[in-house]
Amino acid sequence: MNSRDRVLAALKGEAVDRPPVISVCQHATYEQMDELGAAWPEAHARGDKMAALAMGGFTMLGLDAVRVPFCQTHEAEALGAKIKDAGRTGVPSVEVHPYKIGDQPQFPDDFLERGRIPQLLQAVRILKENIGDQVIIIGGIVGPYTVATNLVGIDDMLRTSFKKPEKVVPFLELAEKAGTVLANALVEAGADVICVEDMMTSLDLVSPKIYRSLAAPYEKKQFSGINAPTIIHICGKLDAIMTDIAETGPSAISIEPVVDVKLALEEFSKKGIKMPLIGGVDPVRTLFSGTPEEVRREVEKALEDGFSMISPGCSVAPASPLENLLAIVDTVKEKK
């Protein structure tokens, strides 16, 4: 099986020669930037540099998929947010939120031409042309609740979600539309799989009730509107909402190692849900501060626990050592 067939089969729950290894969230590191001659901040803003750096996921790390972008600000920027650059070492973040609760936000007709979106699409085209026949290309978008949060700021988003939920609905509708339009443009440019990061719906931030009433319905709408397989990623301990997430209908769920995987799979099978889980490696404790030996043990445990694909559980810190990342792929190959 080549990487493409392996990932697509695993996403459908079909048999594979070995579990695919991917990195659902950002995984560029300083070592890759030096080696590939493509570094932040240019690689956040220029399609050619973005593609060159993303290529490292395949050529240097040996993953079954590559991924763009490296930050989570393209939608917010195109919807009017002011973005703060973080130079060579960090990722851009939202500096000024464009709206306040009570505003009636509008979807701009030229959304796909705004900000750095044309460059992001260009990066996907370059990847498709160069390695698209060998490896899966993941296009990353940001989930509806998270884009909405970036539009109004987190404090007001949380306050209003709890007290006057109807007032966040216009932002959720806009955010869902923006993400889905971007996702389908990424697919048209050559992306095989869309990863939806909806990190603001972590239970570190919202309650299960808010997840169910304000996040899940828009995620569901988004997945059904995207013309490709989808992976949802949410951070943190999600035991209380795992089946709710599955019922929104992504192709697979990416989680951090703090989630009780066995419990989730048990609950899925009780409800007749067949949903591949992706993850297994702790990006901070193991990949950043651990050793290859610790990575190896964690990967072995992840395979035993029932992960269908192995991946870092969230964004990889850019200073993580290359040898730790390589140990993920090596372990899975050896186990086979």
Add this chain to the structure above:
Amino acid sequence: MEALAISNYDNIFKRYDLVSEGSGQGIMATAKDADLQKIMECVIEGETDDILGLVDEALTKLDPMVIINDALIKGMNEVSRLWDEGTYYLPQVILASDAMLAGIELCEKKMGKSMEKKGIVVTHTAEGDIHDLGQKIVNALLRANGYEVIDLGKDVPVDTVVNAVKQYKPVMVTGTALMTTTMTAFEKISNRLSAAGLEIPFVCGGGAVSEEYVTGYKLGVFGKDASQAPGMAADAVNGGTWQELREKYNG
């Protein structure tokens, strides 16, 4: 009075679906009289609109400091407990803190001066880091316990923290960092503070930070959970040094 209180808790549960959301014991605090009880419940429920009218009315009969201590702060302490046991989520903590602060402001207006604070604490989130939710909880709990918080916000340069310590002379300074790339600022702050002879406890917490890292530099005390902050501040007010705090809370 007691009976009234209990029937009100039932309403709270129904309204916010707390019974099904949390695994905890629910709301347990009770106040001394009916007015205080209502104000306390407003804080617990994060009722930022209703609380002003209730505090205004109570101020015609009660001493402002009684309202602050026996209703506003008491309510926030209950919120702190509900957060600790996992019954409350972040939105409720933010709203409760809003309600408490709005109430305190009214009482202070009536007194014509700020309430007497137990001490000053400077809080910040590390330079380059916008993960400030942990800091916000720390701020809310410190205020709920009668400390004056100088909130420097997120993405704060080392210089700004050092200057704030010089200017405000706090009993303690805190830092929050959730990224491996940003937590390194703490060591720089520690060096600058000790070089300037400002040897106060520097309590550092946040997802990325470990006890091992924080206790590797001078002044550093590791804060695992925001609910430790008021106790640490109390120790600092009572003359506890950073070494003593580290001894007590770490290791």
